[in-house]
Amino acid sequence: EAGVAQSPRYKIIEKRQSVAFWCNPISGHATLYWYQQILGQGPKLLIQFQNNGVVDDSQLPKDRFSAERLKGVDSTLKIQPAKLEDSAVYLCASSLDKLTSSSYNSPLHFGNGTRLTVT
């Protein structure tokens, strides 16, 4: 099966500019996640979607970050305006988990990420 697709792989922007990342999850995966991974740290969840609805966005800096998954398949993550501290790898992941299930037992599958450098 095809894995999680992300683009672009790399992006360099100046602070205060805007940037957008795209993700296409594994076919049939209901849940989609965006993680931020700062160098030397583990991934940190930014937002979690179940189909086209938001399950958790408690760690998303909503004054500058936004994300959507309008048709419940692919998703975009946007940063506007970018700050220096946004330099990180942005990872997209997907899983089969469905909120209608009584248990959540599907692992996350990650894409290769987008490495963002803000100068």
Added chain:
Amino acid sequence: GQQLNQSPQSMFIQEGEDVSMNCTSSSIFNTWLWYKQDPGEGPVLLIALYKAGELTSNGRLTAQFGITRKDSFLNISASIPSDVGIYFCAGRPLIKFYFGSGTKLNVKP
């Protein structure tokens, strides 16, 4: 928020040696996952655990879901140079996954 403590932070071992690393959480988890991440790549799933006490192997890798449901262990036997990378644990109490800070493994040929 949820705390996941992963140790050790880094390891330097000789090829052929066995490796152990672990993660502990501040609350009970219902799922533990172990990933390996190579430079410039996304994390790749190694082993998934769903029941307390579960012991699962994937080649030379073996992972266990602790019986207290607050910890998990990953062992690598007879390490080889391609085992080099960063290993992450991830776990969740219900819906949201939390990640450890990683164990960086270095293997000397």
